[in-house]
Amino acid sequence: MASWLARHGIQPTVVERASALRLGGNGVDVRGDAVTVVERMGLLPRVRELATDVRGMQFVDATGRAVARIHTQDPASPEIMRGDLVALLRAATDVDVLLGDSIRALEQDDDGVHVTFEHSPARRFDPVVGADGMHSNVRRIAFGPEERFITFKDHYFAFADTDAALGEDRWVTMFNTPGKMAGIYRSGNHAQAKAYFMFRSAPLDYDHRDVAEHKRLVSEAFAGEAGWRTRQLLDSALTDPGFYFDALGQVRMNSWSDGRVVLLGDAAWCASPASGAGAELALVGAYRLAGELAAANGDHRVVFPRYDAAHRPLVNDKQQIGPNVRLKVPKTDGGRCVRDVVARLPLMKAMSAVERRAQARNARPLPDFTRAA
Known part of the structure; x- marks a missing residue:
């Protein structure tokens, strides 16, 4: 968003609670119109160079034997580590950044917002x-x-750095017991691997900024789980100071704006990690919002409704996460067996193709705001 505003001649200020650029995170997909946005930024060649080169997902049994594989690699939609994408965007953005700070109060009037x-x-x-x-x-x-x-989707998830030797190169490997998943994401182009954990649960009461508490909750959820490499992955992940934990949730709002304040990204429409669409929605949404601001000379009364109307159909599509959670975290042993059988069939690839065509039909055309930049 800041990068596009600067290109349009609007000088933004970025406020970041962390004291330094946060370069952690997992792999994110640059797909659909997000590929066009990144291309218009001049970053697509670098995104392709830094792509993770992950072939797909594989499901293993307690001994480590692969029981099913789903190939997900799509050359037209590169996957890149979140930290690599953040670094590319920051290098392309010359704006004022306030690090280690946060907003305490907002007061609106007819002429602006006092922050x-x-x-x-x-x-x-x-x-x-x-x-x-x-x-x-x-x-x-x-x-x-x-x-x-926020709508809670009955699961919690965590990820952290882990020993790459625990996973197979260029695969996301997952092991399931009823209602739980432990896995490892190993990119072909990165020395560092990521451990993944997801578990089904009733809502938990915790501080979303207390990392020590997060580690305790995941440790308790996977206590006694000794199959495959679950214990090794967990022990390795618990040593990472960047350990990340949160609820699987979605943000649903009737409007993303109130006066001169507007929301973007997960703050407005979080589709949850199960959607695999966080980067796509953020990149496209930021491009639209910045472009509309430039096209309407910053008139928020015109811009915010246009932005909402144009972007909401894509958000609504991506929030329909369908079988993704059941695919990764079957509730029962029977469900896991059915998942493994289905994953071995060409049906999954056909379903993905149908989903992409349906989303393409419902998508709003992406305007070329670069002419105003």
Whole structure:
């Protein structure tokens, strides 16, 4: 968003709670219109160079024997590690960045928004864009408590750095017991691998910023799980200070704007990691919002409804996560057996093709805002 605004001659300020650029995270897919957006930024060659080169997903039994494989690699839709994408975007963006700070209060009037920060002096802005994730601070201040907008999808997940020797090169390997999944993501172009954990649960009460508590919850969920390499993966992941844990949830809102405040990315429409669409939705949404702001000379009364109407059909499609969770975390042993049989059939590839065609039919055309840049 900041990069496109700067290209349009609008000078934004980025506020980031972390004290440094956060380069962690897992693999993200650049697909659909997001490929066009990245190409228009001039970054597509570098995205392809840094692609993870992961062939697909494989499911293993307790001994490590592969019982099913799904090839997901698509040369037209590169997958890149989130940290690599962040670094590319930052290098392409020359804007003011406030690190180690956060917004404390927003006061709107007819001429702008008075923003109070936790540490920096207060400043005024024309619009404020909240792009601060599922647990958005901006959304809480401007729209209300997150409980009004987040729908819990019955699972929790975690990922962290782990020993690459525990996984097979160029595959996402998963092992299941009823309601649980332990796995490892090993890119062909990266020395570092990622451990994955997901488990079915009733809602848990925890602080989403307390990493020590997150590690305890995952350890308890997988206590006694000794099959495959689950114990080794967990022991390795628990040593990573960047250990990430959260609920599998979706953000659903009737409107993404209130006056001069507007939401973008997971803050507005988190489709959950099960959708595999977080990067696509964020890249396309940011491109549309920045382009509409430039085209309408910053008139938020015109821009925000246009942005909502154009982008919401894609969001609605991607929030229909369908069988993705059941595929990765079957509830029962019987469900796992059925999953393994289905995964061995060409049906999965055909279903994906049908889904892509349906989304293409429902998608709104992507305007070429580069002419205004």
